[in-house]
Every structure is written in C-alpha cells, then in structure tokens.
Amino acid sequence: MNRPPEEFKRIAAKDLKTFGTACLKAAGMPNEQAEQLAGLLTNSDLRGVRSHGTRALYGYCRTIRDKKANPNPNIEVLAETDTYVYVDGDGGLGYAPTMLATEMAIVKAKEKGIAVGAACHIGHYGSAGHYVRRAMKEDCTAFSVQAAYPQYYTSNQDKRAAHYGNPPLCFGLPGEEGPPVVLDVATCILADYQRGEEIEAIEEMIPAAFFKSMGYTAIATLLGGAFVGQGSERAQEIAEQWPAARMGSLVIVMNLGLFAPVAEVRHGVDELVRLGMEQMVPLRGYDEVTLPGTPEHRNEEAYSRDGVPIAFEDVERLGKCGREFEIAPPWLD
Known part of the structure; x- marks a missing residue:
C-alpha cells in the first residue's frame, strides 16, 4: 500500500x-x-x-x-497533574483530542522529564507517528498507541491468530543532521492483502514471528484501550451514540535530554542510521539498508x-x- x-x-x-x-x-x-x-x-x-x-x-x-462520529465534540480535560493529562474526546475523531494531550504532555515533559497524555471516547486518530513527530520537534522522544476495548476489532471470531491486530503504534527519536528513527507501524506483521495458503505456510516456518506479533497486539490493545478508560460505562455509551468512536489513545513523552545532552542523543541517532547503512547486508530484493524513518x-x-x-x-x-x-x-x- x-x-x-x-x-x-x-x-x-x-x-x-x-x-x-x-x-x-x-x-x-x-x-x-x-x-x-x-x-x-x-x-x-x-x-x-x-x-x-x-x-x-x-x-x-x-x-x-x-454522524458516526461527533462532528462538533466538546473536547475537555478530565484530569491533570504536572506529569499527566487525560482528555475526553466526546465521540469525535481522535486527531484533535490526542494532539491536545500530546501538546500538553510535551510542556510537562520539558519541565519534569517525562509526561503521559491520554484521550478517551474518540474515533480513529490516523498514523501514530503524528503525535510522536510533534514531540520530536520539541527535543523529545515519544511513544503513541491507539486501541479499543476489549479488543481492537469488535470481533475476532474465526480469524487466524496470525492476523491478530491491528493497533497503530509509534516510537521515535530525532537525529541531528540525518533522518530520525521513527517506527510508525501497526502491530500485525502481515499486511491486509497478505492472505492465502502461501502466507499461511509461513506460520509453520517462523512461528516465533507471529507469537511476537500477537504479543505486540495484546499489549498495544490494553494500553490504548482498557488502560485509558475504554472499559467504562461512559465509553460504551459514547460508542453506542457515535459508532466510529470506540477508541482511546496514549502518548508518553520524554525529554530527549533526560539522561544525556540532547546533542549527544541526536548524534547517536545519526550514527545508528549511518552504521546500519554502511555495515549491514540489505534484505533480499533491496539495494540498501534503511532504518525506519529514512524512507519517509x-x-x-x-x-x-x-x-x-x-x-x-x-x-x-x-x-x-x-x-x-x-x-x-x-x-x-
């Protein structure tokens, strides 16, 4: 795709x-x-x-x-301390509430070193990288995930375990002179179009890869769903009123200079990207090694x-x- x-x-x-x-x-x-x-x-x-x-x-x-999602939601802060913020998206799409939580968490992380933002009662928030990249612009590193309760899809009945997914998540750190390292993915290792007997045969060849994929999905679903309050009665009521808003989101922001000088960390990113390209043998069918973030x-x-x-x-x-x-x-x- x-x-x-x-x-x-x-x-x-x-x-x-x-x-x-x-x-x-x-x-x-x-x-x-x-x-x-x-x-x-x-x-x-x-x-x-x-x-x-x-x-x-x-x-x-x-x-x-x-009106599958609230066109004009009343986005409000439900709770806040100096290290976390919790936003109610009121049944709207997830972009604005999650970006609000991210912006507020950035300010807190710059002062306290680390901060957590979350949004509940929201619809799709798009690429998880939007929120991580926003934090990176402010000399921060971040993690973001979106999911639902009790699982990402409303039903997994009779689906293959290898297809278990598919919450979006992202980790990212900025470079100094070169590209950042940004892992902006969904948790299932198979794309939606990768189906059929040939793909299913891979399950026996590398089962560990699928067990890891299932584990990523489980943890991501819990962090972006139950952990941010999507198991509440209020969340169920919102989802019934606004069917496209059954999700939550989580953003963890850390000051890039929390443990080492910012310039040193950024240089470390540059070195990681450079050495990966110079020293490793590319995957079969590819001409070079690029870490996630370089193609983008x-x-x-x-x-x-x-x-x-x-x-x-x-x-x-x-x-x-x-x-x-x-x-x-x-x-x-």
Missing part, C-alpha cells in the same frame, strides 16, 4: 491541504479541527504513507456527515519540492469526495 504508486499525478501539498480543509468543513467539522486534520493527512502523503494520507479524506467526511525523510524532502505523487485511483477518490461535498479540487484549475 505504501510503496510509491506507479501511475500518479503530482499535486502540491498546499493544494491537498486546502482541498481537505474545505471538504471537512463542508462535511460539518469545525474550522480549526478541519484545518488540523487536513494538514496531518497531507503530512502523511508527504512522507509517502499513502494509507493514512488524503485517500482517507472521503471516509472521514462521510463519517462526520453521517527522503520522501518528505522530494515531495515538498516536486509535489506529492497521488495514485490515479486516489485522485479519482478525491474527485468523488469533492463532487459529493461540492468542493472543486484546486489542481483542476
């Missing part, structure tokens, strides 16, 4: 954000939240993370219009300069969204 498309149209990032903001506003989302969400979706496109970019815009617009870093530089390559099928999807919400795509001018 997140490989560069073979056939595409290049669209400027500013046009994607402008169009996305207008569509979300037309669907009923408040201005500030619409602009924030459109910007985050565009950022995903800039990094080449197509699965969580503007191709998701149409689905979000329909979710808001059809390269894409962001290139796409900011040349425009984002949007697959033709996604261009059509954006056009369909524009027609339905009566917003003309600026790239058609």
